Amino acid sequence: MSRVFVISDHHFGHQKIIDFESRPFGSVEEMDEHMIEQWNSVVAKEDKVFHLGDFSFYNKEKTKAIVERLNGTKFLILGNHDRGRSKSWWLDAGFHEVSEYPILYQSFFILSHEPIYMNKHMPYVNIHGHIHSQKYEGQHYFNVSVEHWDYKPVSYEEIKSSLVASEEQ
Template structure:
């Protein structure tokens, strides 16, 4: 049975992110290989992965090579660093679907690149990226940035389980 995962902010090929976020790598190439291996360790061919943006700093050829190496069917929500390229560019790079805007998943989860405003009365959870090592408090936010998950996509069932008390209050 296929599973659904989310992940954000790989920044493939971005040497400076290593210093910006204190990532434990010497080079972007070392980082890229580690992140590809971490992804493929848990994602199977038939699984679906929502990437919440800031995927790659490489040209299309190198980006496509990475996308092809990653297991699963990949869906991209454009991040701030992805927006300089068209939806067609990303589709050609190998993503199944590309969205310029947040999407609603499962009628309850708002998948976005940047955190969205969520007040305590809203019945939704915002699964997001963008803020890397930071974290918003409360059950309305779930940070899917690679820094929080050892560079592995997060199984949606784990997200659902971690938020179960919030869902039962509805």
């Protein structure tokens, strides 16, 4: 049975992100390889992965080579660093589907790159990236930036369990 995962903000090929986010890598090549290994350590070929943006700073050829090495069927919601390239560019790079906008998943989760404003009366949970190692307070937000998850995609089961646990506190 296939599982569903979510992750964001890999920034493949982005040397400066190592310093910006204090990532523990000596080079962009080391970072890229580690992130590919971490992805494939939890995602199987038949799984689905929603990537919530800022995937790669490489050209199409290098980006496609990375996408091909990653397990699972991959869906991309464009992040601020992805928007300079067309939807067809990302499809050609190997993503199964690409969305320019946030999507509602299972009628409860809003998947977006940037956190979306939510008042305390909204019943949704916003699964997002963009803010890297920062965190929004409250039960309405779930940050899946790679820095929080040891560079591994997070399963929906883990997200749901985490939300239930935080409600019980």
